[in-house]
Amino acid sequence: MLPPFSCSTALGFKAFLCISIYIYTDGLTGSMGWGDLGVFGEPSKETPNLDQMASEGMLFLDFYTANPLCSPSRAALLTGRLPVRNGFYTTNAHARNAYTPQDIVGGIPDSELLLPELLKKAGYISKIIGKWHLGHRPQFHPLNHGFDEWFGSPNCHFGPFDNRALPNIPLYRDWEMIGRYYEDFKIDLKTGEANLTQIYLQEALDFISKQQASQQPFFLYWAIDATHAPVYASKQFLGSSQRGLYGDAVREIDDSIGKILKHLQKLGISENTFVFFTSDNGAALISAPEQGGSNGRFLCGKQTTFEGGMREPAIAWWPGHIPAGGVSHQLGNVMDLFTTSLSLAGLQPPSDRQIDGINLLPAILQGKLIDRPIFYYRGNEMMAVRVGLYKAHYWTWSNSWEEYSKGIDFCPGQNVSGVTTHTQEEHTTLPLVFHLGRDPGEKYPLSFASNEYQRAMEQISVIVQQHKVTMVPGEPQLNVCDKAVMVSTLPSAWLLPETFTGKAFLLC
Numbered sequence: 001m002l003p004p005f006s007c008s009t010a011l012g013f014k015a016f017l018c019i020s021i022y023i024y025t026d027g028l029t030g031s032m033g034w035g036d037l038g039v040f041g042e043p044s045k046e047t048p049n050l051d052q053m054a055s056e057g058m059l060f061l062d063f064y065t066a067n068p069l070c071s072p073s074r075a076a077l078l079t080g081r082l083p084v085r086n087g088f089y090t091t092n093a094h095a096r097n098a099y100t101p102q103d104i105v106g107g108i109p110d111s112e113l114l115l116p117e118l119l120k121k122a123g124y125i126s127k128i129i130g131k132w133h134l135g136h137r138p139q140f141h142p143l144n145h146g147f148d149e150w151f152g153s154p155n156c157h158f159g160p161f162d163n164r165a166l167p168n169i170p171l172y173r174d175w176e177m178i179g180r181y182y183e184d185f186k187i188d189l190k191t192g193e194a195n196l197t198q199i200y201l202q203e204a205l206d207f208i209s210k211q212q213a214s215q216q217p218f219f220l221y222w223a224i225d226a227t228h229a230p231v232y233a234s235k236q237f238l239g240s241s242q243r244g245l246y247g248d249a250v251r252e253i254d255d256s257i258g259k260i261l262k263h264l265q266k267l268g269i270s271e272n273t274f275v276f277f278t279s280d281n282g283a284a285l286i287s288a289p290e291q292g293g294s295n296g297r298f299l300c301g302k303q304t305t306f307e308g309g310m311r312e313p314a315i316a317w318w319p320g321h322i323p324a325g326g327v328s329h330q331l332g333n334v335m336d337l338f339t340t341s342l343s344l345a346g347l348q349p350p351s352d353r354q355i356d357g358i359n360l361l362p363a364i365l366q367g368k369l370i371d372r373p374i375f376y377y378r379g380n381e382m383m384a385v386r387v388g389l390y391k392a393h394y395w396t397w398s399n400s401w402e403e404y405s406k407g408i409d410f411c412p413g414q415n416v417s418g419v420t421t422h423t424q425e426e427h428t429t430l431p432l433v434f435h436l437g438r439d440p441g442e443k444y445p446l447s448f449a450s451n452e453y454q455r456a457m458e459q460i461s462v463i464v465q466q467h468k469v470t471m472v473p474g475e476p477q478l479n480v481c482d483k484a485v486m487v488s489t490l491p492s493a494w495l496l497p498e499t500f501t502g503k504a505f506l507l508c
């Protein structure tokens, strides 16, 4: 019997049951960076499953996230649009990053079209497992934005909190809140033990089995967060790494990915399943080494628009379609997964709005290189742009002197004079240009007087000018915090603090 759904791509490829799985690793203060995978040269080779996934699929060396922070990057993945368009930014201060803590008032606007919403038109069932991070008030619930199922949390697993001033972060099964971190879903901060990755793995395997049995195409967004501080691993992985607790968390994620891929093979649907692995921002060097990863040779980390903040490990896997062992230099972005998925499902991206993601299938299946720029934003400011191998910084900033003097350093041990600045430096009339091929660490800006600089900027200026004149920013969603919107089940005698509406900054 033929499965009821088929999909075709713009390339004329036809397959039954085109399904996709996105594996999105996490981080606010400890995400999985480029230097954490054996296949990228991490010396202790502790990611055998991801390395194998790459050897059976395609490794992307020039793949980016849309923002160096978690919430905006997730909003971009699911909308195919830059955070400045979909509203995941703040106008409270110039070039400030922002995210959705549990007292944020905003979230994903109804006017945004999310990938699972669109995939429904092709009969897809979508599930998110893990962290949502696009707002936690009822109107922002993932099941109101196209997902059919959810197991996970609207936020990071920060805590434990005292439940008086601040409740612990809730977890949901679909519409229903089923418990809270630290209370019902334990994380032992002393030992680092938690069973959450195992629970998320089982959820994924069960969902895949169910969809296979009902012959219904699916989209699974597996958004695990064990590598986000406070990092955790289950007992069998504790102490298994040579890199401390962070390494243990990476090992458990790696092991789980191996199990998911084997499950697809066992069910006989691996050739119908497009799987993509990447991360939401670069490793948080402020938490390294115990709670944070490595960005290899790249400059700085999470929060910054240097390569260490936004260049991500990325692997595409689709046996029988993607040539094994491929390596792509295509400039890619998490927003491309939106457009690529629609193409896999035989759908067109919405035409009534600007979509920043491109369809990567020609790059993945035919080895074509598609010309496209990468924009690096912090909040509402375009900080840098990459065109080909050249990257031009229009603004440079790591963090403020005030933060830096408190010991918060996004670029530990990496002071590049005039580049990793602690004041926001404007270079809009004469951007700093780096050649990322010769100088991936962004240490040696090209001389302004050189022909190479002139040639690079001629090309880049046109692209930036066009980007700026056509930019229509969305309504900023991350400006306001209010403790009254926190998800609470406290007895009424335990009143939350009075409603306080404050400006949202980096941390509300």
Ligand SMILES: *[C@@H]1O[C@H](CO)[C@@H](O)[C@H](O)[C@H]1NC(C)=O
Binding pocket: 185, 186, 187, 188, 193, 194, 195
């Ligand atoms: C993890 O699960 C095991 C087996 O059910 C249990 O013994 C252990 O207490 C759990 N650990 C945590 C931190 O919840």
Ligand SMILES: *[C@@H]1O[C@H](CO)[C@@H](O)[C@H](O)[C@H]1NC(C)=O
Binding pocket: 415, 416, 417, 418, 422
């Ligand atoms: C980085 O180096 C420059 C030049 O040597 C110096 O002026 C600046 O204070 C240094 N920054 C930090 C954070 O040490």
